[in-house]
Amino acid sequence: MSVLITISLLAILVLYLGLFKAKKALLPVSILGLLGALSLSFYEWGSYAQPIYNGMMLFDNFAAAFSGITILSTLLIFLLSKDYFERISSNIAEYYTVILFSLAGIIVMVSYHNLTMLFIGIEIMSVSLYILAGIKKRDFASNEAALKYFLMGAFSTGFLLFGIALLYGASGSFDLLEIRNYILSAPQEVSPLFYGGILLLIVGLCFKVGAAPFHFWAPDVYEGSPSLITAYMSTVVKTAGFAAFLRLFLFCFSPLSEFWSPVLVTLAALSLLIGNITAVYQQHFKRMLAYSSISHVGYMLFAVISLNGSSDTSIFVYAAAYSIASIMAFAALILLQRQVGTDSFDSFNGLARKNPFLALTLTVAMLSLAGIPLTAGFIGKFMMFTSALSTYHTYLVLFAVLNAAIGIFYYFRVIVAMYFKEADRHELIVSPYYRLVLGLSAAATILLGVYPELISRLI
């Protein structure tokens, strides 16, 4: 619980630092604070097995693990933010603060035990994200992204809230345990309102994680937002969304899985198809990443579809692998955008000759995203496919494997461009922070790919 408190206080502290013009201290303080929060989430490992604050929150190992991975991803993104915000605006402290606030919302999302807390967490996170998307005040695309995100987000929040209301109407409680007991007490007599509530919650949550057909905001918002914010949205936010999703469905709705799992199967297949096929045609790295993130949502939905004892672990491993690899990809993207001015696939040509380290780490990232063995991404996909197979979703897995093959096409495009296409280019300057993030992430990706037991027994 102290994780949430630490992060909230840290956000306020950073805001005050900005007020007193201590610009140099912003990043170190944020990083130190996050390191503190990270160690607290380790420290609180296994200390809470029961809900706290009158059943509002439950900081169990599930919550601790997902807090850990989201904080870690945020840390990596902060390391990339050196000199980033200064270039786009003068109000730097606010950005760190807003990101930290959204992280606080995320901590709530992964540890809620009451639907009101879920809603509050999602809203804290979302409102911060609306601001972050529009952080380039004078940039038309950034403004457009923020407005689109806000409009559609508000729209989807309505469904989320309506769903929660329906659940309350049927069960008479917001508490997860009460709702679960409501289903278990009379599984045959669950009110139709309740089913409606489930469907609307699916809509709301699928919007947040960006599953098709509720994904339309994602490519536009990802494209328009500053790349670092896009990185944050497509990794940390997505992980949190899935944690919230899984917590609700694993704990409450699993007895009714016969009702909702066909819906999720359809949405997963649709996300895989739309994400992958559209990504194939993209000419820009950032847009490709945006669409491919939709396809990853499809893979991650597998864990919700085939609920079993290892669903939480498989989502955790997948999210960790995906986040780490995506952060590497975004780091490369930021370098390219800043120093070359474009992120088309052609701009990668000949990169391996001038920046062998960057090319190598980016290759590791692409291999991991494509799910090639000996990378963490392979382990993630493997666990997803195994759990889907264990519940006999054979056709879904077949379909997903075909889609993974399509994925290889567009991920390998980057590798091919870097290694096999020649172009006259200058060496990109990779700052030490970027080297650190790239090196650590690549090492972690390989390590988890070779020795997945490191985290797969965590939860």
Add this chain to the structure above:
Amino acid sequence: MINLVWLIPLFPLIGFLINGLGRSFLPKGAVGFIGSLTVFLSFAVSLGIFFELNGSVTKSFTIQLFDWIQVGNLSIPFSFQVDPLSSLMLLIVTGIGFLIHVYSIGYMHHDTGFAKFFSYLNLFVFFMLLLVLGSNYVVMFIGWEGVGLCSYLLIGFWFSNPAYASAAKKAFVMNRIGDLGFLIAIFLIFNTFNSVEFAKVFPQAASLTAGSDVITLITILLFVGATGKSAQIPLFTWLPDAMAGPTPVSALIHAATMVTAGIYMIARSNILFTLAPFTLDIIAVVGLATAILAALIAITQTDIKKVLAYSTVSQLGYMFLGLGVGAYTGAFFHVITHAFFKALLFLGAGSVIHAVSNEQDMRSMGGLKSKLPVTFYTMLMGTIAISGLPPFSGFFSKDEILAHAYEHSKLLWLIGVIGAMFTAFYMFRMLFLTFFGKFRGTTEQQAHLHESPASMTFPLIVLAVLSIIGGFIGVPEALHGNHWLAGFLEPVFSASEQRTGASHLDHSTEYILMTVSVIAAVVASFIAYLRYARNNHVPVPDTAERTAFANVSYNKFYIDEIYDALITKPLNILSGFFYRIVDKTFIDGFVNGLGRATAEAGKGLRLLQTGNIGFYIFIMIAGIVALLVYGFYNI
């Protein structure tokens, strides 16, 4: 001592590792010493085991090293079997192996790949020992494949010559065909007996009725495996080509040890074959046909190693004839004696080739008797032995096979004796062409003529002695012997003999048979003497006209050409068709089409992303409506 059996394959493996890893910096002396020493140590252990086994009451030991494969009801231990059959084979492999290693020190001295050669040779010995020692078909199969690999590597040892490299490839491919048969046989054995352990399969098999379909199928498949490894019709054409390898390789792998693996395997599985009389008939016919065909080819060959190669094929055919007529002891007896004299003959040929500056064509030899006295006299012993003249070793073993063949069918015996006549003829022809008359090579070659060094003549002498006296381990009762070998191998073949019944020819018949075959051999060698020693007849050059028969024989009955026309060409045409039409057009077309379709679909789907927020919300609503409709019908 028997518990130390694992040392036997271990030594050559160590030798392989040392020589293989140190090939670039170990001096040649050390390489040769290590290579030979490791095999000698194995030989010493084998000798110890042999004597212990000979004195022991129990005749079969299984030494389990570790559990290798444990899946479900499939259990394959990595274990060795020591019994009379394997202990004799161990002595042959390590003993002759050691002599040939010593010989190679001299023979390969000038070769740049000296250490590579020894490491391959050691590896070969290791795999051959696995093959011999394995107590189940799977371990035997590892050895079987391993020796095939080493054979490939050593045939292609001078791979920069494309003809040698393709000879290696040919040997490998033809062996693979046989290996497939062996492999399927192993699957069938497991399927039938639920085990691949000899100790479990054979007792179960012994209780079955003879001639059942599954046993017949298993044995035919095993025999297919044997035809590949032991160069029988139809898979024999690789062995003559395998002479591309260095001569010690021909002696060790392609005469004394590896090519007899097929006979060893069938002798090992004798009970299965005894239960399949149909297969035995096939084996006898194929063996005899191979023996005759190869002999007919050998009589006109002019390459000294080719003569020996076809002679090997022919002798292997005799061994299969022996197996086919149920003379398991006789066949294995011939394996032993053949190992002695054929290794001797090959090493002798190597010594000759060494002396005449790598010339292999006998038309350019002649008159070497005085220049290479040791080589000549040892090869003379080998020639007499292979021709089947008493009391040399070949006489006893070949006679035992022919006697059993006579018992089985007089026709088989008659053809066998004719083949033996040919054998005597072409062997003496080779001897006379090489060592008698005048030297027909260039003056440079003549100036360079020399007897080989001691490291090469020593193995020749040892093998010559063995070729002379080796037959005394199996002197038949008719000649007042007690056939020690038959007694020693009795536990291995007893189950088969109980079924067939050990019938005996009466002694007078045996005397007649022996006399006939000896007279035949003497007559044949005398003809060879008249033609090639007294009249100094030399085979005509390649360009000259030949009689029709000589032409067919000289061209090896055009079997390579027939295979080429019947199998290789159609296969090439077929694969060309598959490549151009099926692969390029259909499969590539399909795959590329999928890719194009994906890209096109992407182009289309991309247009959904209009940027118009009203449209986005419209699609979302459509999705939500679909969900609610679903919910409405599924509550």
